Amino acid sequence: MAAPTKELELVSVTKRYGATVAVDAINHRFQPGGYACLLGPSGCGKSSTLRMIAGHETVTDGAILLGGADISDLPPAKRGTAMMFQNYALFPHLSVADNVAFSLKMRGDDKPERLKKAGEMLELVDLSNLADRLPDQLSGGQQQRVALARALITRPQVLLLDEPLSALDPFLRIRMRGELRKLQRELGISFVHVTHGQDEALALADEIVVMNNAVIEQAGSARDVFNAPTTAFVAQFIGGHNVIALPEGLFAIRTDAVGISRSETGSLQGAVTAVEYQGAHVSVSAQIAGDQQVSALIPENTFFNNPMNPGDQVGLIWEETDLHKLTA
């Protein structure tokens, strides 16, 4: 699996449906061989972007480059990409092995050869013993692994995953995300994963691309995006942040960087509105001047050394260096 991976690049890619702009001239260069997450609320254009990369949606304007070659007008199977669909889209009338071997059959490989290759792929996703089953007879997690094997059998340069974990229950979701990450490392190809779950994106991605209103709000490594959101939207969407309007402008500060003191010594004064016990932490919400809510995530034992109740007047304290100025 040491084949050099090609770089996927979007050059002012635009998608318009009539008068509505779904994707507005976005530019992005994906890390070759990396795990990228397109993150955003529904309707932000992330799925359209993925479907354009896959070739299931035409590009209205701009170009999609893979390894420097323009693939915007190629049919899906000729692009070097493969897609894993949201509901897996397994063929219900075909066995697991035939599902996985489908693209080889379309290509005209003969039966023994394609079944042998399908067997190898099924081994990779650890489903060899279920090769003869029909998709209906599999659990959600197994179906997903079949869909993965089917997408990977063409040896794509880029695997595109459209909300692959959304159909699974929370427990399985966490397990499958570990498997996805492991598989991506083993194969060394680029994964582009569309999700609206920030925890999923943070857990999986080398690179997070946050989209909103048809444009990319911010792109960067998971740590960069989480620690230094550049816009209020990103700070709110990625979670764990307060967005505070101060006289000097709009700032983001991580909830766990906010401390609470009883005295009136903090940077801002407020009144506690809610206290929520979350196990390792206690989340304290306070209302400050200007009707703004600020949350502070306090380590459990710190809080209970000095407990507070709704209605208490408190001072909020933070290091100036933890404040990030937001552009919008």
Next chain:
Amino acid sequence: MALPIMAVLVFFLVLPIIMIVTVSFWQATEFSIIPAFDLENYEFLFGSNVTYRVFFNTFKYAFITWVFTLSIGFTVAYFLAFHIRSLTWQIALFLLCTIPFWTSNIIRMISWIPFLGRNGIANSTLISWGVIEEPLDWLLFSDFAVILAFVHLYTLFMVVPIFNTMMRIDKSLIEAARDAGASGAQILWNVIIPLTKPGIMIGTIFVVTLVMGDFITVRFMSGSRSANVGRLISNDIALLAYPSASATAVVLLLTVLIVIGLMLRFVDIRKEL
């Protein structure tokens, strides 16, 4: 709720069939019908060459009609389900398909006669175009006319179940096939046709049973020159030979049941019901 429905079914379906089976063992003379248990109706039926020819003819009509209704019905359903993007248009065009059904079967059948006749529109048009010199006499009162009428009458029974099944095919399967490099023809053959089989089978059952049970179309469109089992029965009834008609009906019923039984062995339609 089950009891009244059971009563209706017993009264209108089970009892008449029991009646027919019973009468099929009765004896008949030119002027009387005698209750009895006698196999002579069946002996006569299976001993007659006419029976075999008429049954063969019935199967022939059913098969040829099936081939045409299936190819036309599948094409129409495919077009409606996969090429018409908006639901409004799908419904509109689907309703358009049903418009011929607002008139009766017989009227739709009879309307072919002035069109296909020796001096009908079809012949005079073909002559005026110079395609033919003499009027074609096989257009009307022939197997051609019978099958044309059957196809016209029954294609919708193929369109409806096939369209219904096709509408349930998840569109992402088509995308997944395309993603795997399948061409349009390959998608049709490897994805759409296998997934449409139950609809095809339901349409087939409709068409085959309708054609095999028909007698009026064959009589009108063949000008009484061809016969199928239905006409055999209707002739017997006209002669008041009820026991003989019943025996033929029982054999036809069993034949149709066997045909359907065989078809259901190949395709599971339970998911469609």
